[in-house]
Amino acid sequence: MPGNQVEILPGKLASHVRGVQSYRMEQPKAISGACAAINLRDLSHEVLQRGMAICAPGVYEESAFALVSLRGVLEGTPLKRACEVKFHSGTAAAHARIKLIDADHLGVGGQAFAMLHLENPLPLAEGDRFVIRLPSPSATAGGGMVLSIAESRIKRSDPLLLPRLELSRAAAEAGDYFHAAFLAGPEPILSEAGTLRLTRCKPEQASAMLAGAKQNGWLVPLDGAHLAKARLPEILEFANGALVRYHECKPGEAGMDAPSFCRMLGIDARSYAALAGLLVNAGGFAVRRGRLALASFQPACTERQRRQLDAALALIRSESKRAPALGFLEEKLGVSQAEFDFVVKELCASGQAVLVENHLFDKSVYDWCK
Numbered sequence: 209m210p211g212n213q214v215e216i217l218p219g220k221l222a223s224h225v226r227g228v229q230s231y232r233m234e235q236p237k238a239i240s241g242a243c244a245a246i247n248l249r250d251l252s253h254e255v256l257q258r259g260m261a262i263c264a265p266g267v268y269e270e271s272a273f274a275l276v277s278l279r280g281v282l283e284g285t286p287l288k289r290a291c292e293v294k295f296h297s298g299t300a301a302a303h304a305r306i307k308l309i310d311a312d313h314l315g316v317g318g319q320a321f322a323m324l325h326l327e328n329p330l331p332l333a334e335g336d337r338f339v340i341r342l343p344s345p346s347a348t349a350g351g352g353m354v355l356s357i358a359e360s361r362i363k364r365s366d367p368l369l370l371p372r373l374e375l376s377r378a379a380a381e382a383g384d385y386f387h388a389a390f391l392a393g394p395e396p397i398l399s400e401a402g403t404l405r406l407t408r409c410k411p412e413q414a415s416a417m418l419a420g421a422k423q424n425g426w427l428v429p430l431d432g433a434h435l436a437k438a439r440l441p442e443i444l445e446f447a448n449g450a451l452v453r454y455h456e457c458k459p460g461e462a463g464m465d466a467p468s469f470c471r472m473l474g475i476d477a478r479s480y481a482a483l484a485g486l487l488v489n490a491g492g493f494a495v496r497r498g499r500l501a502l503a504s505f506q507p508a509c510t511e512r513q514r515r516q517l518d519a520a521l522a523l524i525r526s527e528s529k530r531a532p533a534l535g536f537l538e539e540k541l542g543v544s545q546a547e548f549d550f551v552v553k554e555l556c557a558s559g560q561a562v563l564v565e566n567h568l569f570d571k572s573v574y575d576w577c578k
Contacts, residue, residue, distance in 0.1 A: 209225065209236060210225050214262050214263065214265065215262075215263050215268075216260050216261070216262060217261050217268060217331035218328070218331060219260070223248040223250055225249075226248065226249050227247040228244055229244065258299055258300075259298070260300075260331070261298070261300075267408055267409065268408060269357065270331050270332070271329055271359075272325065272328065272329040272359075273323070273324065273325060273358075273359040274332055274356070275321070275323055275357075275358075275360070275392050276353065276354050276355060277320075278308075278319070278350050278352040279317070279350055281348055282315065282316060282342070282348070286313040286315035287313060287314040287342075287349045287350060288313055290308070293342060293343070294343055295330075297332065297337065297339075300331065302327050302330055303327040306322050306340065307324075309323065309373075310370055310373075321373050333408050334354055334388055334389040335385035338351060338352060338353070353377075353380050356388075356392035356393045361394075372438060372442075373392060375391050376388045379391060386408070386417055387421065390403075390406060391438060391439065393406070397443070397474075397479075400434070403427075404418065431478050431479050431481065431482050432476050433475050433479040444487065444492070450469070450472055451463070451493075451500065451502050455505050460513075460514075460554050462497050462499045463494075463499030463501030465499055466484075466498065466499075484500055509554065513547070513554075516541060519541060520555060524570050529573055531564065531570075534552065537568060555568070559571055
């Protein structure tokens with residue numbers, strides 16, 4: 209509409225709409241699919257090229273990657289698993305390298321998922337239709353739909369990959385491109401801002417879309433983040449592997465602390481409580497004293513020993529650079545000699561403290577002093 213602020217992609221050129229015409233007549237707005245001439249302020253026609261898109265600012269992105277659902281139409285020689293193609297979407301085109309995910313070749317009528325790495329970034333969005341052509345001999349090899357434009361490293365051997373891509377394709381074919389993008393993207397959990405951006409809508413429309421997704425049950429809120437419900441098995445598998453390694457390295461710990469677990473997933477620590485609740489409800493996990501652990505795991509120390517370890521570590525850290533002497537520490541803790549020996553041994557073995565002569569340093573302070 210005239211007066212609207214817009215963004216031209218690729219290039220992220222900012223402008224305003226001066227006026228809209230259709231067949232030489234002034235129009236109040238341009239409708240999708242209609243022939244229209246749009247007058248843009250402060251832009252020369254020389255900077256505009258075929259394939260550029262006029263977008264709402266901050267809503268759409270340019271990308272040199274696309275994860276797609278592809279159907280083959282090439283008769284005779286099938287499309288190879290990895291080859292060079294020409295990618296066409298809308299009026300935009302770019303040379304690209306395609307790599308099939310779940311097939312070694314694709315013939316006429318065949319269907320596959322694929323990754324496309326474009327030579328130049330194009331304005332793309334989930335749900336965009338495209339055609340690919342072979343450069344030589346020139347022939348149309350297939351076409352399909354974009355499922356995600358978030359670049360990711362795909363493991364063909366991942367048993368959870370194809371089921372979620374099948375769900376993504378079904379959602380895209382049903383017109384739910386937001387759901388399709390969340391299922392096909394690299395991350396099963398996104399921040400609030402990342403989730404809103406994935407809707408490809410303006411803020412007020414994006415909030416309404418999020419509310420609808422939560423009501424439908426496929427989007428799970430995690431206090432500052434969101435999880436696609438269908439991707440919970442990925443989180444379960446990740447958490448199980450991470451905790452197995454953690455318990456092997458630190459058998460005396462009750463479990464992994466919230467900041468460490470959230471840092472491994474790349475999410476904010478405030479999402480921990482909701483996510484831990486999901487893991488516990490799924491089975492096989494437990495939260496002990498605020499720490500996440502495998503339900504089958506038993507710490508190598510008792511609750512009394514754990515309290516002594518926590519108290520000793522708190523004392524060491526309260527002294528900061530003045531590392532407490534062993535005698536001072538034992539007196540403050542008020543424990544037996546055997547219990548104190550266990551505390552010193554466990555703190556050093558777990559890498560939380562360093563014994564230097566007759567003093568215990570907090571590991572981070574010791575590293576800083578070095």
